[in-house]
Amino acid sequence: MFSKQKPMWGEKTQLKSSYDAVIIGGGLHGLATAYYLAKEHGITDVAIIEKNYIGFGGAGRNTAIVRANQRTQYNVPLYNEALKLWPILTKELDYNLMFNNCGNLNLMHSEAAMKAARMTIATAQFHGVESHLIDAKEAKELVPALNISEDITFPIHGAMFHPPGGIVRHDAVVWGLARGANKYGVEIHQQTEATGIKTQNGKVTAVETSRGTINTKQVLISAGGYSAALIYGMLGIKLPISVLTIQAMVTQPLKPLLNHVVSSGAYHCYANQTLKGEVATGAHMDQWPNYTTQNTAHYIKHQAEALSEFLPCLRGVKFMRIWGGLADMTPDMAPIMDGNDHVEGFYMDCGWGYFGFKSCSAVGKYMAQFMAEKECPEILKPFNYRRYEKHQLMGETAALVNYTPDN
Amino acid sequence: MALTITCPICGKRNGYEFRYGGEDKGPRPEEAGLTPEAWCDYVHMNKCVAGVQKEWWFHKDGCGSWFTIHRDTTTNLEVKGPEADK
Ligand SMILES: Cc1cc2nc3c(=O)[nH]c(=O)nc-3n(C[C@H](O)[C@H](O)[C@H](O)COP(=O)(O)OP(=O)(O)OC[C@H]3O[C@@H](n4cnc5c(N)ncnc54)[C@H](O)[C@@H]3O)c2cc1C
Ligand SMILES: [Zn+2]
Numbered sequence: 265m266f267s268k269q270k271p272m273w274g275e276k277t278q279l280k281s282s283y284d285a286v287i288i289g290g291g292l293h294g295l296a297t298a299y300y301l302a303k304e305h306g307i308t309d310v311a312i313i314e315k316n317y318i319g320f321g322g323a324g325r326n327t328a329i330v331r332a333n334q335r336t337q338y339n340v341p342l343y344n345e346a347l348k349l350w351p352i353l354t355k356e357l358d359y360n361l362m363f364n365n366c367g368n369l370n371l372m373h374s375e376a377a378m379k380a381a382r383m384t385i386a387t388a389q390f391h392g393v394e395s396h397l398i399d400a401k402e403a404k405e406l407v408p409a410l411n412i413s414e415d416i417t418f419p420i421h422g423a424m425f426h427p428p429g430g431i432v433r434h435d436a437v438v439w440g441l442a443r444g445a446n447k448y449g450v451e452i453h454q455q456t457e458a459t460g461i462k463t464q465n466g467k468v469t470a471v472e473t474s475r476g477t478i479n480t481k482q483v484l485i486s487a488g489g490y491s492a493a494l495i496y497g498m499l500g501i502k503l504p505i506s507v508l509t510i511q512a513m514v515t516q517p518l519k520p521l522l523n524h525v526v527s528s529g530a531y532h533c534y535a536n537q538t539l540k541g542e543v544a545t546g547a548h549m550d551q552w553p554n555y556t557t558q559n560t561a562h563y564i565k566h567q568a569e570a571l572s573e574f575l576p577c578l579r580g581v582k583f584m585r586i587w588g589g590l591a592d593m594t595p596d597m598a599p600i601m602d603g604n605d606h607v608e609g610f611y612m613d614c615g616w617g618y619f620g621f622k623s624c625s626a627v628g629k630y631m632a633q634f635m636a637e638k639e640c641p642e643i644l645k646p647f648n649y650r651r652y653e654k655h656q657l658m659g660e661t662a663a664l665v666n667y668t669p670d671n
Numbered sequence: 672m673a674l675t676i677t678c679p680i681c682g683k684r685n686g687y688e689f690r691y692g693g694e695d696k697g698p699r700p701e702e703a704g705l706t707p708e709a710w711c712d713y714v715h716m717n718k719c720v721a722g723v724q725k726e727w728w729f730h731k732d733g734c735g736s737w738f739t740i741h742r743d744t745t746t747n748l749e750v751k752g753p754e755a756d757k
Binding site: 490492493496502503504505506507551552553554555556558562592595652653654655 | 674686687690691707708710711712715716717718719720721744745746747
């Protein structure tokens with residue numbers, strides 16, 4: 265990974281003492297923002313500062329689900345644009361992102377959930393996003409392996425079917441964006457930890473790193489689950505975030521049986537079959553904040569129980585690998601994107617919880633616009649930091665209950 | 672990862688018996704002169720410390736007590752708080 269060889273994205277360069285913009289975190293959002301800063305705005309004197317290696321964070325740990333059927337009118341257009349960017353980026357980056365638009369089937373297990381789904385579907389349709397309500401029989405036709413009997417813990421009443429969503433190869437997005445950004449001159453510095461942000465008269469002047477001070481007037485913190493601690497530690501700004509470990513696992517490879525992403529809020533479980541045949545499945549988050557990224561027997565058991573109820577053909581199948589990452593959750597299940605508020609030249613892009621993969625393409629584009637024009641683009645305005653003190657929390661929680669650490 | 676919590680009444684128990692109650696933020700702010708910013712700070716804002724923090728827990732499947740402990744968020748291990756050395 266850190267060998268003397270040339271990295272996959274391009275040439276290794278010396279860390280300079282100043283850049284037009286510094287990005288803290290070589291994850292999906294940092295890479296995408298740098299790519300668009302260089303490509304769309306001609307701001308190419310950019311350094312990405314990465315403590316470990318690119319893709320170390322959620323970027324390399326997520327379950328790669330993409331979709332645009334969120335609950336609120338602020339979120340849907342952003343995610344819809346992100347969804348539409350996958351085929352475009354595949355061409356632009358000349359990198360196979362393996363977008364498999366197999367569609368998402370979100371199971372509903374009560375009449376109340378069906379009602380909530382109707383609202384969510386109406387929002388999607390209003391914004392021109394394909395999404396339908398289907399009954400249990402139709403769900404069974406889509407996924408014959410589904411157990412629609414009434415004899416399970418949470419019988420299936422129906423589902424929200426969102427055909428344009430699916431899966432994108434997450435590592436390819438990291439590699440493609442890194443190479444794409446580097447082509448325009450963006451520098452990527454791995455094994456470099458940001459340790460502080462220097463300010464003077466309310467303006468950013470420099471970023472302190474484990475390899476020296478970098479002078480800059482603009483800095484973005486997009487360090488995934490580590491952002492909230494960094495922002496508080498460096499600038500004393502507290503965020504409405506709780507950081508929780510979230511786990512995922514894959515089974516042994518099987519013959520094709522699942523051709524849609526299937527998810528269930530009641531079972532706290534979602535699954536899709538990868539192109540290799542493994543069933544990749546994600547679980548609930550830990551119930552208390554922690555940065556361990558460790559796995560628990562609790563969730564292996566939970567996952568096995570849930571899957572063997574609604575996909576009974578998976579009984580007896582073995583899990584091959586399990587891993588954990590961080591989810592930085594906000595009280596309204598929506599991210600925080602802001603800049604030039606507390607300190608001029610300081611931008612933040614965090615609170616992406618377990619949904620920051622599907623958004624990274626569009627967010628990179630708009631955060632780059634924000635940093636280039638120093639004006640918040642309309643589409644990002646609702647995600648501002650001050651919405652919490654104004655009691656303007658977003659209602660993204662409707663489809664998922666019991667997901668906050670406070671329940 | 673396994674977590675144990677020490678309840679002041681029941682002693683050391685399995686973490687899943689408890690509900691996390693948030694970072695310790697001191698007493699609830701006075702109503703008089705309360706600004707939306709100060710209220711928001713108390714209700715929503717966190718320090719998200721990667722290290723030792725003082726935090727609230729509720730023994731939901733036990734005696735029903737609310738209490739605080741110190742825990743290292745990078746290891747999930749309960750640690751002695753600064754008060755313990757006094
Ligand atoms: C198990 C799991 C499943 C998920 N599933 C999905 C899914 O199906 N769909 C979806 O949309 N999202 C999913 N997510 C969420 C998604 O992965 C994240 O929201 C996303 O990766 C956030 O991107 P980011 O670029 O902000 O941060 P990350 O990708 O986490 O990158 C942050 C980077 O910052 C670096 N860093 C940290 N501190 C410093 C420092 N001091 N100096 C320099 N660098 C630093 C880290 O090393 C890391 O590389 C999942 C997450 C997990 C953990
Ligand atoms: Zn007790």
